Amino acid sequence: MSDGTGVGTGQEPGISNIIRSFRYWPRVFQMLWTISPGYLLIMSVINLLQGFLPALSIQATQQMINSISAGHSEMVSALLFFLAIAVVYGLTSTSQNYFETLYQTKLSNHINVAVIEKSTTLSLEDFENAEMQDQLKRVQNESGFRPFQIAKQIFSILSNVISLISISVIIVSWSWWAAVILIIVPAISFFTFLKIGQQEFVNLWSRASKSRSAWYLSYLISRDNTFKEVKLYNLGAHFTQKYKAITDGFFKQDKKLAANRVKYASLYELIEIIASFTVIVLAMLSALRGALPVGNVVAILQSITQIQSRSEAVVQELLALCQNNLYLEQLFTFLDYEEKRAFSITEGEKLHAIKDIEFRDVSFQYSNSDHYALHNLNFTIRTGQKIAIVGHNGSGKSTLIKLLMKLYQQSAGRILVNGQDINHWNIEDYQRRIGVVFQDFVQYEMSVRQNIGYGNIQEIENEEKILTSAQYAGIQPLVQSFPRGLDTQLGLWFEEGHQLSGGQWQRIAIARAFMREADVYILDEPSSFLDPEAERDVFERMGRLIEDRIGIFISHRLSSVNFADQIWVMDQGEIIEMGTHRELMALNGNYARMYRIQAESYASKEQEEEVLHTNMG
Ligand SMILES: Nc1ncnc2c1ncn2[C@@H]1O[C@H](COP(=O)(O)OP(=O)(O)OP(=O)(O)O)[C@@H](O)[C@H]1O
Structure with missing residues (x-):
């Protein structure tokens, strides 16, 4: 099952796999495009538009506040500008929901069909292979929805980057180094979280075999053909305990990773608070000196919050994107899998009868x-x-x-x-x-x-x-x-x-x-x-x-x-x-011996039945 990447080989995937996994992007985009070019274009336009809205909204707030001292007509045009942005924002988010839901359904149906088609073409030998069963389970559980997430993350990153650039213009127009401080902290955190994200993937990846066992235990407890025996032999508690042991093991791993994540997240959060607080204090001091109108101060404060949340979002999306890429690798490795058959089943001369x-x-x-x-x-x-x-x-x-x-x-x-x-x-x-x-x-x-x-x-x-x-x-x-x-x-x-x-x-x-x-x-x-x-x-x-x-x-x-x-x-x-x-x-060999044993057992059974019959009579 290997393509030399480590996924599907029994080895754990490393950082180099994350980088290599980007090679599937052309295929992902081709897949995304063939599902529905129309929806994809509409979603791109909506996301681009949404990227510009936060900066425009901050601008509108700034104009509104500054227009208070500027006069009636400026105030009306500032209010209209603010209203227009709110309307565009509302319209784009509702249509984004609509198109994304439809597109996601289409895409996941497409992938599910591709996986089912591939499974039906496997040879019996491949299908009975435990590694292949794990691979199939991973693909069914984890990979199908990833291409959509990748598309969504790319859109979201694009939109957030546009927002970041346009909002940074507001900050840069006041102080370029304040913009640098605000962006550099989340950028550094990216690499730490990338490592944690990769560890999370490795955990999930190595769980396929155990989660298949967990699935099998729940199957034994919930199917009519197995339930009878489970009841009779009183196996319910035993199976439940085994199931619990597996899921508890997963929980322990998750907890450890979550604790690690929280540790680093808190540290970066603290550094970020210090950085943004410094910028806020400097902006306030400028205002005190009278170098900035009140509207601009409000705009800068809003920009700081926006830059913080947007840059964090970009980091998170990038990390999730790298993780999703690894799942892509599984999906395409499975779909590209070439059977170990030493023969073709579709070639060869037509056979009219077996003689x-x-x-x-x-x-x-x-x-x-x-x-x-x-x-x-x-x-x-x-x-x-x-x-x-x-x-x-x-x-x-x-x-x-x-x-x-x-x-x-x-x-x-x-x-x-x-x-x-x-x-x-x-x-x-x-x-x-x-x-x-x-x-x-x-x-x-x-x-x-x-x-x-x-x-x-x-x-x-x-x-x-x-x-x-x-x-x-x-x-x-x-x-x-x-x-x-x-x-x-x-x-x-x-x-x-x-x-x-x-x-x-x-x-x-x-x-x-x-x-x-x-x-x-x-x-x-x-x-x-x-x-x-x-x-x-x-x-x-x-x-x-x-x-x-x-x-x-x-x-x-x-x-x-x-x-x-x-x-x-x-x-x-x-x-x-x-x-x-x-x-x-x-x-008088094996067959004769087996035949006599079976015949004797039938004869003694018949005798027993006769005796029983006579006694009862
Ligand atoms: N998928 C498999 N993978 C590995 N070994 C197998 C597999 N299926 C059967 N075997 C092994 O091959 C041998 C022959 O098994 P097979 O099922 O052909 O026997 P059988 O004569 O049909 O038995 P029964 O009468 O119990 O049905 C056994 O040793 C069995 O353990």
Whole structure:
């Protein structure tokens, strides 16, 4: 994730990053301009205008006071001048609010869409990477609104600098060194606060991982699928305590920085008071000597206050600008991130059908793991074959499927599709020709139509196809019993939601897979949700429906898969046995042993039930 800046690499960013981060400005301005050139121009004009208003207002006050002794007509024109400035000020601030609110919404929507778009193009490998998760969290939480803040700060700095220059003219016309004193103190404080600001950024930056943990803890406490266990095991207090420990840690860091900030701020405040007080005393002495009219004295006093507050504002805005720049760096590093894919998914020859898939000496190691999840796999699957994969937990069944779907790139060996290297084909085409029901399939808190139609988004309005897919998955009667048919909302998160059982959700996911005109259908371990009979029904139904395609079934229940043309037994990333149920039983190896254990457990269960039945009878 690195571009050599330190952001996104696990190193902390330094002052040099702040300077380097200004290189993103052309991109920021380009982004700001494309969002709405009109609004941007209007906001520039308003801010420029506002920059001149304080000096004009001081001038007007000076004229008003001096006109008291000058006569009636001077007084009227001074009053009119003062009124005009007040009106312009009122108009510019209300229109500034209006345009800024609209522009901010447009800009943050634009950035959110860009981040979502980027996230959806990441490879599974990248997405599962903890560093990438942190990066995404930082971008989502911290970066999206920064470009607007930068624009606002630049405008504000411009406007304040114009005010400072124009007000300084009033002071300089009386005494140039008084103006120098007033401006130099805040300028010096800038560098101290820059250092503190950078420290604050580093704190926030290094928090991503912990704040992700905090988010996860609050997720565990607040989601319906996790809440049951939290209640049952009485984990609420434990999670709350962990959450509190993280946030208390953040608070301690914040407190330390805030104390540091206050220490320096008080020191600079004191120096500033002394400087401005000296200038005020000198102005009063001039007035006493009769060198300054009263109106001018009032103008100078007002100018001192204005210079103080404006120069402080400029310093604060500059500091915030530097900090925001660092977040920009994260945003653009994320948006520019190039996947670690060793292959392109959009190039390659168009694939019209998958006829066979061959693995030649394929091995695979997860990037965050020190051992191989798959070792030297060799097999060919052809159209019409039904393959069942069985094996203990962690033996590599799901990893094999992910590789077969080209969600990961194998570490060694070759995968061939229709006799050609898989990378020869357009991977999007290839993936489109696979229908899969993952072990942890998604339960979309949306309508039945969306839940099934998402298997083939182009056909989402094709009710006939959706109902046929539902029929294939064995849930058409259920769907038709819903009051609003396909438009019934599923789940509990939204209004009028209809909650399904685990097995019903699974059949919905199977229907989703059937929405595709696929050549390969994969069903990854439905046993968690389906009873043995239902699982066998699902497998056999699917087996019949996809007669002339490839079917891959993963299960822990050996009784469900004995219909398959071939059963593969996996162990520690290898396929250790291959054959039909009969062949494997005759082999009397691992499969036969596992099968007997499971059959015995079913038989003893049956006996127990019989005894229970007789006793109760
Ligand atoms: N994203 C991942 N990152 C690192 N290691 C992983 C990842 N996913 C799986 N593994 C590891 O790879 C090995 C194979 O896991 P896999 O999920 O393929 O097993 P499985 O046979 O499908 O298991 P189960 O029957 O429990 O679903 C395991 O050692 C597992 O810890």
